[in-house]
Amino acid sequence: MEPFDQEVVKRVVEQVISTELIEVEASGRHVHLDRETVDLLFGDGYQLTKLRDLSQPGQYVCEERITLTGPKGSIKNVVILGPERNKSQVEISFTDALILGIRNVPVRDSGNTENTPSIILDSGKNSVQLENGTIVAKRHIHMTPEDAKRYQVTDKEIVRVKMFGMRPLIFDDVVVRVNSRYETRMHIDYDEANACGFKKGMYGRLIKKQPGGVNQ
Amino acid sequence: MEPFDQEVVKRVVEQVISTELIEVEASGRHVHLDRETVDLLFGDGYQLTKLRDLSQPGQYVCEERITLTGPKGSIKNVVILGPERNKSQVEISFTDALILGIRNVPVRDSGNTENTPSIILDSGKNSVQLENGTIVAKRHIHMTPEDAKRYQVTDKEIVRVKMFGMRPLIFDDVVVRVNSRYETRMHIDYDEANACGFKKGMYGRLIKKQPGGVNQ
Numbered sequence: 001m002e003p004f005d006q007e008v009v010k011r012v013v014e015q016v017i018s019t020e021l022i023e024v025e026a027s028g029r030h031v032h033l034d035r036e037t038v039d040l041l042f043g044d045g046y047q048l049t050k051l052r053d054l055s056q057p058g059q060y061v062c063e064e065r066i067t068l069t070g071p072k073g074s075i076k077n078v079v080i081l082g083p084e085r086n087k088s089q090v091e092i093s094f095t096d097a098l099i100l101g102i103r104n105v106p107v108r109d110s111g112n113t114e115n116t117p118s119i120i121l122d123s124g125k126n127s128v129q130l131e132n133g134t135i136v137a138k139r140h141i142h143m144t145p146e147d148a149k150r151y152q153v154t155d156k157e158i159v160r161v162k163m164f165g166m167r168p169l170i171f172d173d174v175v176v177r178v179n180s181r182y183e184t185r186m187h188i189d190y191d192e193a194n195a196c197g198f199k200k201g202m203y204g205r206l207i208k209k210q211p212g213g214v215n216q
Numbered sequence: 217m218e219p220f221d222q223e224v225v226k227r228v229v230e231q232v233i234s235t236e237l238i239e240v241e242a243s244g245r246h247v248h249l250d251r252e253t254v255d256l257l258f259g260d261g262y263q264l265t266k267l268r269d270l271s272q273p274g275q276y277v278c279e280e281r282i283t284l285t286g287p288k289g290s291i292k293n294v295v296i297l298g299p300e301r302n303k304s305q306v307e308i309s310f311t312d313a314l315i316l317g318i319r320n321v322p323v324r325d326s327g328n329t330e331n332t333p334s335i336i337l338d339s340g341k342n343s344v345q346l347e348n349g350t351i352v353a354k355r356h357i358h359m360t361p362e363d364a365k366r367y368q369v370t371d372k373e374i375v376r377v378k379m380f381g382m383r384p385l386i387f388d389d390v391v392v393r394v395n396s397r398y399e400t401r402m403h404i405d406y407d408e409a410n411a412c413g414f415k416k417g418m419y420g421r422l423i424k425k426q427p428g429g430v431n432q
Contacts, residue, residue, distance in 0.1 A: 093410060094410035094413075095311050095406070095407075095410055106382075107382050107383055107413060138383075139383070160386075162388070166322075166323050167323055167354075167355070167389070167408075168388040168389045169385055169386060169387050169388050169389075169411075170376075170385060170386040170388055171385050172378070172384040172385050172386055173383070173384045173385075190311070191311075191407055191410035191411045192383075192410075192411040194309060194310035194311055194407035194408075194411070195385075195407045195408040195410070195411035195412075196411075197310075197323060
């Protein structure tokens with residue numbers, strides 16, 4: 001066989017990356033806090049301190065950490081993400097749910113916390129019991145409108161993402177969210193990351209769902 | 217639309233179940249011990265005590281439990297599976313590997329433990345350091361020759377398995393092992409179980425790989 005023309009290889013690689021591949025990030029457990037919960041945990045009017053920026057513009061990790069407690073156990077040193085939100089929300093994995101002893105944690109889109117389990121937050125200074133807000137985050141893709149056009153997908157479209165690496169799998173039922181405030185990234189949790197042998201910097205390949213493809 | 221003929225529905229359901237669906241089991245962390253390690257841990261000539269049978273004929277859970285220790289932590293109360301094997305082997309998840317602080321645990325077929333990390337086992341009575349044997353088990357299907365014929369797959373064939381439920385995904389790179397001593401079951405670990413929202417009793421649908429189907 002003839003050796004490949006390196007220019008052709010380069011163009012093909014660029015094309016594949018630019019049209020189908022999406023950078024994947026694994027999200028560890030974390031909390032989003034509303035104003036009232038910040039007040040209760042850290043004192044009235046307390047301002048959370050930005051430690052470092054996240055990939056999504058305007059989102060950041062705070063210096064402050066927190067302890068989560070459920071009926072069976074606690075997890076210390078949990079990250080708080082800023083800025084404040086309208087409603088406090090705790091995103092954990094099913095592995096965490098087992099440690100905490102919180103049953104029936106649902107898989108939900110961020111912000112959809114109705115009828116989700118209660119959890120206790122402790123700042124070391126004060127403790128607060130959230131009535132609800134405990135979820136396992138549903139896997140999703142943040143996408144810029146430019147990438148949505150390029151990948152030919154629309155806001156809220158359900159796609160698949162194929163992961164390569166040592167435990168290849170295809171995530172089904174991945175929701176795409178298109179917004180000009182986003183950077184294009186897929187977010188999975190640590191259970192999902194472990195299940196596919198995820199390493200930082202990995203890319204997944206976006207696969208559009210075929211209508212009626214019941215066997216796939 | 218006409219209502220479906222219930223007899224037809226029943227036949228279709230039976231056909232789908234009999235031809236494509238495979239019962240899935242989640243395997244927790246466990247160890248297999250060789251004679252030498254049983255002697256060292258529990259005393260010369262000690263016989264492990266069967267507690268209950270597993271789905272695979274001849275395989276069972278033992279009454280004895282063990283503590284695993286790595287550079288950063290321990291996990292107590294770990295199950296020993298019988299009968300004894302030719303070589304000791306410790307099957308953990310990536311979540312466990314992080315707790316234990318054991319790096320670079322490879323994803324391997326059972327029995328393939330060459331150049332895998334060391335780990336310490338403790339029975340409460342004695343402690344043994346295995347030179348190697350720590351693996352994350354590669355997902356696989358045990359299959360009877362009858363089912364292999366029915367599903368049209370052969371020993372060592374790589375297939376996909378689609379999981380339904382609240383976190384649908386498709387496991388790629390699933391190896392089928394055909395043996396008349398097996399019961400037909402797919403085995404995944406707890407990270408994989410959490411990633412697909414597994415509940416006991418769930419079935420996956422076997423999908424044969426299409427040659428050249430690079431996009432799928």
